[in-house]
Amino acid sequence: MYDVAERSGVSIATVSRVYRNPDSVRAQTRDRVLAAARELGYVPSGNARGLASRSTGVLGLCFPDYADPDAESEAGGSAEADDDAAMLYSDQIIRGMERAARRHGYALLIAASLKGGPESLVAKVAGRVDGFAVLARTVPIEELEVISRRQPVVMLAGPRESDQLDHLDHIEVANADGQRELTRHLIEDHGLRRLAYVGSAEESPDVAARFRGYLEACRAAGVAVGDEPDLRAALMTQAEGAQAAATLLDRPGDRPEALLFANDQMAVGALHTLERRGLRVPQDVAVTGFDGIALSRLVRPALTTVRQPMRRMGEEAVELLVRRLTGGQNADPVSMMLPVSLVRRASCGC
């Protein structure tokens, strides 16, 4: 910047103005500055800017590290497919955030969580952005508590997790509503009563809420259910879904009329198992998922599921952050529950 100033015969203040507020500089002066900048290959330092102006023009997103990158090369075809699908969840959020951020003139910094000492990735992100979103259960609560005292943070999915964090803005999805409505649909509209639910071993709040919705619908309809899912998968992958379906079909007693899965990937896996066994979906067994990933629309039969508006969640997150950053810093914490929608397709009999 000093070089540009010297070369164009102005002060550094003027160079600064050319970039921050071009109209406040005489056109002729501006052109001289720009020309000098071009000749010198000058690019303003975002760091220095941020330091001086106390803002970065960048929003952040921290999400969990879904897959172990090193394990990836060993993965076979099916794992790869799962991977493609698993991607969608965080990617939709990234996409939503990127778009909305761009609309507001922000760039997006993304980082998957990585545990570490005082130098954790979250802290790094936090130090480089004006505000950021975190997917639930990505970052230790205490750390988030400290960081959120200094800048806006919005929590995505899941509950707020802790009283310590109840000052954070928060966006979740109506998981229970969705699963309840889907279950009701199977029971009342299709007359199915022997249902089996496949949940997850590692019970995230979202997955728990889905199961809760399932229970509520069953009980409301007088369908007998236990307090636990019929099965819990470890990873919610296609492979696990395929296996879960096999396990459920092999259990003694009447075959379930419907298999409900806590996510789409498992449901897709189940479809494969059923096809292999010569069972027709939905005539012999109905199958449902949850999430509304692209895959769900493409498998045959197309999957009945509950669509989560992940892209919208990303967009809303940015709106919330921007609002905090433009005067709303003292507003009461906002908690949004995004509505989900039941997507009726072939796999339930529709």
Add this chain to the structure above:
Amino acid sequence: MYDVAERSGVSIATVSRVYRNPDSVRAQTRDRVLAAARELGYVPSGNARGLASRSTGVLGLCFPDYADPDAESEAGGSAEADDDAAMLYSDQIIRGMERAARRHGYALLIAASLKGGPESLVAKVAGRVDGFAVLARTVPIEELEVISRRQPVVMLAGPRESDQLDHLDHIEVANADGQRELTRHLIEDHGLRRLAYVGSAEESPDVAARFRGYLEACRAAGVAVGDEPDLRAALMTQAEGAQAAATLLDRPGDRPEALLFANDQMAVGALHTLERRGLRVPQDVAVTGFDGIALSRLVRPALTTVRQPMRRMGEEAVELLVRRLTGGQNADPVSMMLPVSLVRRASCGC
């Protein structure tokens, strides 16, 4: 930082050490500092750090703005589906870069290009990262030329575009090879000779290379072809593919034995048209795509295509950047051509 130092009775240098190099500080001192930091809600400023240390620990990615965000709400169901698919291209790169960046301790800053004055998004990204990747045709050459004088830039996909930019590292995909091999496969292995090729109106270098591969294979096999694709679609979407298929089928003369599309999305659209018309794929007409997006595996019949290693491209981009940033700044420009792989599935008759 000053507050933390004061509160814990040390100098700011020690506070700095606690974060940068914990082992160089006595454990007891370190704990005092960390405690004070927690009480005060201290988060190190990435900007100040970057400014002082001349590095940010962040890599960047600039990609084109595929969709108009404002047009999105008007989009119908089919457009949405296309959107899901279109996403994959840049998303795979983002994903690959994020993973690789993380491995090397970097975060990733992403921004879709946006035209603008001296304050363009690229410049913004450039000012906040240690190095970045750009998808071809995203950024004006002159701007890139200026920026790349100051920091490593790797160009993704497409040729280098210009002699001005021949000092940049560069990664592309073997488009011509892939399309040539795919075409050869149709001609020689399946004995098809009446082929129709659907390209794009806006001829990107990649798409052009694919058509070139197609021509080469045809000529090598003695199959007559013109110098132009049989049809050029405007946007390469499913909708356009569906329409292109209809157009080709309605042309007078013998029906083509195979429809080759310059990307998967169009091929998928074509599949819909063919199904609607009661034509069997591949018995009546073979169909092929290009890209290897997730969708291609899931449609029925599954699509024969050429898989582009986009994730790998993202990873390699990071490797290249990291290499430049760790001593390799003066090495000769690297140009990689990533191999593609022919994916034989049902839609070609395999």
Add this chain to the structure above:
DNA sequence: TTGAAAGCGCTAACAA
């Protein structure tokens, strides 16, 4: 419309 000067919050020698 332009310039002068005081930081922004940190890192990195160098000293102690």
Add this chain to the structure above:
DNA sequence: TTGTTAGCGCTTTCAA
């Protein structure tokens, strides 16, 4: 093991 100090490259009053 810890402290002192001089910047890093910009923005931002305040003056001119």
